[in-house]
Amino acid sequence: MYGPERQQEILRLAREAGRVEVLSLADRFQVTAETVRRDLTALDRAGLVRRVHGGAIPAGRLDFEPDLTEREGTAADEKGRIAAAALTQLPDGGSIVLDAGSTVARLAAGIPADTALTVVTHALPVAARLAGHTGIELHLVGGRVRHRTRAAVDAWALRAYAEIRADVLFLAVNGFCPDRGLSTPDLAEAAVKRAAIGAARRVVLLADSAKAGREHFARFASFTEVDLLITDTGLAPEQQAAIEAAGTEVVLV
Template sequence: MYAAERQQETLRLAEEHGRVDVPSLAARFHVTAETVRRDLKALARAGLLHRVHGGAVPGTRLAFEPDLAERDTVAADEKDRIARAALAELPTEGSVILDAGSTTARLAQALPAEAALTVVTHALPLAARLADHPGISLHLVGGRVRHRTRAAVDDWALRAYREINADVAVLATNGAAPHGPLTTPDLAEAAVKRAIVAAADRVVLVAHSAKFGVRHFARFADLSQVDTLVTDSGLAAGTVRAVEGHGVRVVRA
């Protein structure tokens, strides 16, 4: 079993039982206690679990949102593969909205030099990475900048997204339910994500498999509004089938 698969199952068990403990997880996955502790540490750094003595509880109970720099270090290899696979979902020419997030930032970094796109984003780190790209016509959406995500929110951002119609939106999420909504901790971030979905002809969701089974406070979309999910190979087959049941094409990188 890959680390991403263990971590996804750990999140599911924590949500179902309210707590997981190291010895039980080690026995269930046939791994050492140290391996389980590394998994729990990675999930805790992403804000998906909260460590307690001997185990962990669901992070969503604590309304904790990790800083972007912290999230960027979690599942880095999987996020790189997701970003590279998502490049194939972009048009060769046309307009693209890039949502704020650690995986979308990797996608921005991976855009080839020959790319000729109009890119719209409200995320400062993405704009900084694309500002010197020779083929990108970059539009930066303004607003109040949230420190945790380095992304613009509130009325200015919402007005800007209402004024455009993009070919593709690349969307990020903090939580995803195979039979329910996409969620994020902050209501202002959720409002911007809803505006992004409405502003694009096609929506591509980039999400690490550990996001599935995680729920946050603010709902911004349903899977039925997504055209393609690009994720990693750790997403369980049953979850893939559930997602596809919403009419979503699933790409596992």
């Protein structure tokens, strides 16, 4: 089977099943896993599928939300560089809000031991990483915990963010578009993100470039509300220019 024929069959399988896995495709077509990854990359670049950890999903599934394990394994190198760059944005002895997201969790893990900060978060994985940090005054926002993201949502979380004013919010996102803004699959999660934006004087978005151009069901902000985007060098120049035109500073790492 020629490459284009195999890719067409992969696309058919993805649309029928909602997801395809690299190893199962390699076994099905009797090719190497690397060949399948190249096929998926070609389909991703054509806008027909979206690469996820271990495979791909049809590009049209805007409601798809990978679980925590998948997100942590996707674009790991890029997320590491973004988190390291975000450390320079920590206020000296001030207060921050840490959103629920795998890149933000990497930032939390990288906060130096001698740092003195007040930290507010509704993300259980972030709180777990910082609970033993003696220099941090940690405030955990409560609410209903979503299984996929381990994040607190709904009325309790919204009320908590309405009562504070932090120096910096480190924000996570599932997808962003220069013109249509920031989005996530879940309405409850979007509401908490919107409340967290309102609770901070400065908003720093941490997002790898694979999320550029992705649009999900629940829109929660525009780039006019974001002061700084830290992303990787995969961001297209035209996308960077459009984001900067909205007044957002862009740092590529």
